[in-house]
Every structure is written in C-alpha cells, then in structure tokens.
Amino acid sequence: MPTFAGLTMLALSVSLESEPASAKSLPADTIRVSIYHTNDIHGWLMPRPFGSSGDDARRMIGGIGAYANWVRRDRGPKLVLDAGDWFQGTPEGMLSRGDAVVEAFNALRPDAVELGNHDFDLGQARLVELVKKLKAPVLAANVYNAKTGKRPPHLQANLIKKVGGVKIGVFGLITAMRRNYIERNIEGLRLRPEVEEAKDQVAELKRRGATVVIALSHVGVEEPALVFDGEKLIASSVPGIDVIIGGHTHRRLDEPFRDPKNGTLIVDTGNFLTHAGRVTLTIDRKSGRVVGAEETLQPLWVEELGEAADEAAIVARYRGSIGSKLDQVIGRSNKALGRENWAESELGDWACDCMRQISGAEIAFQNSPSLRADMPLGDVTLRRMYEMMPFDNYLATTTLTGAQIRQVLEYAVSGATNIIQVSGLRFHYHPQSPPGKRVTSVEVGSAVLGDTGQYRVVVPDFLLRGGDGYPAFAQGEGSSVSLILAREAFADCVRRQSPVQPPEIGRIFKD
Numbered sequence: 003m004p005t006f007a008g009l010t011m012l013a014l015s016v017s018l019e020s021e022p023a024s025a026k027s028l029p030a031d032t033i034r035v036s037i038y039h040t041n042d043i044h045g046w047l048m049p050r051p052f053g054s055s056g057d058d059a060r061r062m063i064g065g066i067g068a069y070a071n072w073v074r075r076d077r078g079p080k081l082v083l084d085a086g087d088w089f090q091g092t093p094e095g096m097l098s099r100g101d102a103v104v105e106a107f108n109a110l111r112p113d114a115v116e117l118g119n120h121d122f123d124l125g126q127a128r129l130v131e132l133v134k135k136l137k138a139p140v141l142a143a144n145v146y147n148a149k150t151g152k153r154p155p156h157l158q159a160n161l162i163k164k165v166g167g168v169k170i171g172v173f174g175l176i177t178a179m180r181r182n183y184i185e186r187n188i189e190g191l192r193l194r195p196e197v198e199e200a201k202d203q204v205a206e207l208k209r210r211g212a213t214v215v216i217a218l219s220h221v222g223v224e225e226p227a228l229v230f231d232g233e234k235l236i237a238s239s240v241p242g243i244d245v246i247i248g249g250h251t252h253r254r255l256d257e258p259f260r261d262p263k264n265g266t267l268i269v270d271t272g273n274f275l276t277h278a279g280r281v282t283l284t285i286d287r288k289s290g291r292v293v294g295a296e297e298t299l300q301p302l303w304v305e306e307l308g309e310a311a312d313e314a315a316i317v318a319r320y321r322g323s324i325g326s327k328l329d330q331v332i333g334r335s336n337k338a339l340g341r342e343n344w345a346e347s348e349l350g351d352w353a354c355d356c357m358r359q360i361s362g363a364e365i366a367f368q369n370s371p372s373l374r375a376d377m378p379l380g381d382v383t384l385r386r387m388y389e390m391m392p393f394d395n396y397l398a399t400t401t402l403t404g405a406q407i408r409q410v411l412e413y414a415v416s417g418a419t420n421i422i423q424v425s426g427l428r429f430h431y432h433p434q435s436p437p438g439k440r441v442t443s444v445e446v447g448s449a450v451l452g453d454t455g456q457y458r459v460v461v462p463d464f465l466l467r468g469g470d471g472y473p474a475f476a477q478g479e480g481s482s483v484s485l486i487l488a489r490e491a492f493a494d495c496v497r498r499q500s501p502v503q504p505p506e507i508g509r510i511f512k513d
Contacts, residue, residue, distance in 0.1 A: 045095020
C-alpha cells in the first residue's frame with residue numbers, strides 16, 4: 003500500500019460532490035479536517051458565463067460569492083487558504099489597486115494567503131499597504147531583504163493553527179525564478195531557492211509541535227514541456243510535507259499528484275476562481291498524523307451554490323463603480339479568437355499583427371501567457387481588453403540582428419518557457435533536436451532571416467526588460483518604450499478593424 007508523508011495512505015480520490023467528507027461517519031480514533039483552497043484568482047471575484055453562446059452563455063460559473071457559500075456549508079473543522087496572485091487580471095482588481103480583492107478576502111476570512119509574483123505588480127509600497135489591510139496573515143517564507151538577510155516585516159514565514167485538536171503547520175513559498183517578476187518591483191529582495199527554504203520550514207514547524215504540515219505554494223507544478231524547479235521537486239526532496247497547495251502555472255490538476263517517494267499530495271485549482279478545492283485529511287487522533295486524504299475539485303456553478311450576500315455585495319459595488327465605462331462595446335468580432343501557450347494561436351497572431359500596425363515595426367513578438375482571455379464572438383468590450391491584457395505593458399521597439407532573433411526563437415522552443423507568438427516572420431522547429439539547434443528555418447516576409455541583418459522589432463516592454471527569461475531583447479539597439487499600453491493598442495485595432503477577422507494560422511511549424 004502506498005504511503006502518505008511516511009504513513010499508510012487510506013484514500014486518495016477526486017470528487018465533484020459538494021458534501022464535506024468531514025460530515026460523513028468515520029472511525030472513533032480519527033478526525034477529519036477540510037482544507038479549502040484557491041489560487042491565481044487574478045481579480046476574478048465575479049461570476050461569468052461558462053461559454054460564449056447558447057445555454058453555456060446563460061450558465062454562470064465562478065466568483066467569490068459562490069466559493070464563500072461552498073465553504074460555509076461545511077460546519078466541521080477546516081482551514082481556508084489561498085496560494086497567491088490575488089488581484090492582477092481584471093479591471094476590478096487592477097483599477098481598485100487590489101482593494102476589491104482585499105475587501106472580498108476580509109469578508110471570506112481565510113486563515114492565510116500566500117504571496118504571488120503578480121502581487122508585486124503595483125510595487126512594494128502598494129503591496130505593503132494591501133498586506134496591512136488584509137485580516138489574514140500573508141505567507142512568503144523564502145522572501146528576504148537582500149541587505150539585512152531578514153524577512154520583510156509585513157510578510158510571515160509560517161503559522162500553526164490548532165484545528166479539531168490537531169496542530170497544523172502552514173508555510174508559504176513563492177517562485178524564486180526572477181524571470182517571473184518585473185525586476186524593479188522586487189528590487190532589494192532576495193528569493194531563496196524553494197527546496198532549501200522548505201526543508202528549514204518543515205523542521206521548524208515539527209519542532210514547534212505541528213503534526214500536519216501544509217506548503218502553501220506559488221511555485222507551480224512541472225510539466226513535460228516546461229522545465230523548472232517546481233512543486234514536484236519540492237515534494238520529492240523534502241520529507242514531511244503532507245500537502246502542497248499549489249499555484250502559479252495555472253495548471254488545474256483534475257486529479258491530484260502524489261509523490262511516490264514521500265507521499266506528498268499536490269493540488270491546484272487552476273486559475274480565475276472557476277473551481278475551488280477541498281483536501282479532506284483523515285488524521286489519527288492519538289498521533290495527530292495524516293493517515294488519508296481526499297481531494298474534491300468543485301466547479302463553482304452559481305445555480306447550484308448561490309452567492310454569499312456579503313461577498314456578492316462587494317463584487318456588485320466594485321463592478322458598478324468601475325464597470326460602467328468598461329462595459330461599453332468598442333467593436334465586433336466575426337469569430338472567437340482563442341489562445342495557446344504551447345502553439346501558435348489566432349489571438350496571438352492577431353495581437354502581434356496589431357502591434358506591428360500600431361508601431362510600424364517589421365516584426366512583432368508577444369509572450370503567450372500575457373494574453374489572459376480570448377477574443378469573444380460578437381460584441382467586444384473595453385473590459386475584454388483589460389481581461390485579455392491585464393498587465394500595464396507598453397509597446398517597446400528595438401533593433402535586433404537576425405542572430406539575436408534566432409536566439410529569441412531558440413529560447414521560445416527550449417521548454418524553459420511557453421512558445422512566443424509572432425508577426426512578420428515564419429519559422430520551423432524540431433523539438434527533439436539538441437538545445438540551441440531546434441529552429442530549422444526562419445523567414446521574414448519572403449526572405450530568409452540573415453544573421454547579420456537588422457530588423458526593427460516591437461514587443462511588450464516586459465520582454466524588453468528580460469521578462470520570461472529572454473535576454474536577447476535587452477541587447478537590441480535603439481530601444482524605445484512608447485506611451486502606448488498594449489491593451490490600448492488592441493482596443494484601437496478592434497475599433498478600426500470591426501468586425502475583427504481572424505488571421506490565417508501558418509507562422510509556427512513544429513516539424
């Protein structure tokens with residue numbers, strides 16, 4: 003029988019039932035504790051249509067109100083946790099400068115929230131203000147002041163809570179990969195490697211009497227195509243963690259992952275608060291240790307769960323104050339344009355074409371994960387531009403050599419990041435070739451890319467500053483950052499092109 007954090011594991015399952023496992027009968031020598039969890043909310047406090055047309059457009063999913071109702075149905079012992087990236091992503095989140103999400107969290111009253119990399123997006127001073135407003139502790143054990151070596155005073159490494167008579171320790175981790183940050187927003191901070199920090203946190207919590215240990219992680223779970231030190235590495239390298247509540251990579255785990263070596267359970271609800279999770283731990287009363295676990299991944303259907311009045315009122319107030327201007331229709335689209343992180347997409351092609359048209363550049367690049375919402379069929383609103391490009395990225399231009407462009411493309415297909423969207427060029431690559439030799443051909447217009455040629459390129463300024471780990475953009479000549487926000491450029495293109503026509507796919511070829 004497999005083990006769970008060194009003990010016999012009695013149960014591991016995924017359920018879509020809403021009845022708390024803690025409400026069911028259980029042996030007298032055990033107790034069940036529910037761990038409710040979310041991650042990567044990104045400002046999505048409100049419910050939204052499940053689809054774009056028909057019955058799907060009438061069925062509402064998601065939001066803090068439905069989640070709060072689900073949590074409050076459980077009258078048993080429980081913890082409520084969030085794994086980071088709270089506000090950035092919607093107009094309500096960004097234009098309120100995070101206040102909308104903080105207010106909603108305070109109504110929900112989570113036991114702890116983890117810090118996410120995008121929670122730095124408004125700068126450290128604003129982050130401190132938001133943390134002070136939050137009634138829940140904000141965890142980030144591996145964030146240190148680079149000069150003093152101490153954690154910033156507004157952040158907490160861990161906590162121990164007695165739940166159902168059991169001491170449960172929770173510690174927080176944030177991704178230490180600096181490519182996930184705008185450097186100016188984390189100036190003066192040192193991000194300690196996650197595995198090193200996790201080992202120390204487990205030891206400390208055990209020393210203080212915790213018999214159950216939970217890692218609240220904004221690090222991300224590894225995928226075959228995305229190579230980095232993530233939550234699977236933490237689970238296999240650090241004994242003593244019962245559960246890793248994950249986030250950051252927006253990969254919803256429809257089935258939880260259990261490390262075969264240490265038995266650590268990894269769960270992740272994806273993003274944007276369409277689903278929430280509940281880990282139900284079965285705990286031996288005498289030892290206080292976990293002997294079983296069940297994960298429930300709950301779709302937040304509003305028709306089934308309803309909406310909690312307090313949270314719904316907060317959402318309605320912010321939607322009313324912010325939404326009136328954003329819900330205006332700026333154009334139409336003849337087709338829904340979708341996104342892809344690992345392949346060319348219609349939305350990526352359209353966005354890059356728009357950037358070229360606005361800037362006059364010869365080539366455009368857009369990092370795929372920055373496009374956060376699809377272009378809908380039919381009416382397109384200014385709100386959708388915020389949802390599609392929630393980041394305050396400005397259009398930036400630079401001149402790259404052909405060799406530098408090839409370096410960009412090689413990195414884009416290396417597995418270290420997502421594919422990059424392009425306009426003005428076509429390229430072929432072979433993913434099984436040796437690193438640095440995967441791109442087999444590149445054409446700019448009708449000509450072959452010349453290594454010594456000079457090409458004017460437009461990118462979001464995030465990439466110009468080395469974002470997502472791209473060094474080549476910062477090496478360009480004649481670089482200039484405009485005053486045009488990417489979302490403003492996209493909105494202008496929708497207005498001028500309406501109705502928007504999808505570009506023809508055929509720029510990125512995997513051989």
